[in-house]
Amino acid sequence: MNNKRKPLDERRAEIVEAGLSVAMREGVESVTVRRVAQEAGISLGTVHYCFDDKDAMLRAMGRAIAMRASEPMISALEVGPDHTTLADTAVDALLTGLKQHQHMRLLTFEFAVSGARTPVLREVAQAHLKQSIVMTREYLLRLADVAEAKYRTDIDALARTVAIRIDGIELAWMVDQDDAAARSAFSDLTHDVFDDMEP
Structure with missing residues (x-):
């Protein structure tokens, strides 16, 4: 997992990109916090830290x-x-x-x-x-x-x-x-x- 500390804005952008990648490949309804964390190579906790839900x-x-x-x-x-x-x-x-x-x-x-x-x-x-x-x-x-x-x-x-x-x-x-x-x-x-x- 890539949990190296990054500025919050940079980490959010990375998560958004991962979410868009999942959505484009698998559809919007496949976008879950778990799936996006997996795509971005980060922990679930990191996603929850960056986004409330x-x-x-x-x-x-x-x-x-x-x-x-x-x-x-x-x-x-x-x-x-x-x-x-x-x-x-x-x-x-x-x-x-x-x-x-x-x-x-x-x-x-x-x-x-x-x-x-x-x-x-x-x-x-x-x-x-x-x-x-x-x-x-x-x-x-x-x-x-x-x-x-x-x-x-x-x-x-x-x-x-x-x-x-x-x-x-x-x-x-x-x-x-x-x-x-x-x-x-x-x-x-x-x-x-x-x-x-x-x-």
Whole structure:
């Protein structure tokens, strides 16, 4: 067992990676504290020291997935305030992020389905949904700042709509692997967001 002392954040990250590895190979419902400890080569006590319970570990896994998926979108904001360039770059970033992290995104959907089916996982699935909407809201606010604009629609309602539409587009792509259809749908979404802006 690898129980050498490490900083808490580093150990948590290691546990999250182990949990994601188990989930991608064996499914979300196979993620247990024991299984993750085994995957990480650490003791059960170390996992319990880093996370209060399995749900806390699963929520951390969801955050890790969301952060990775959002990285291309955050980088795309660096192109400057021109709306057309921002829109085009956002579409590229959405498709790039989806293709680079498709296994991680599939886990997000698996969390949602497992949560709908299994009461024990419902709270975790709801936390992941809220997290996705919060991150979308943060991105939209940053986008408005870069675009030097504001939204006509309430930002909370807009964030929920955008997050749900992204999920739908991504799920369709995972089924049909049609890049052109996904790009077109992301383009429609992006233009709808910019159409909601005013100086």
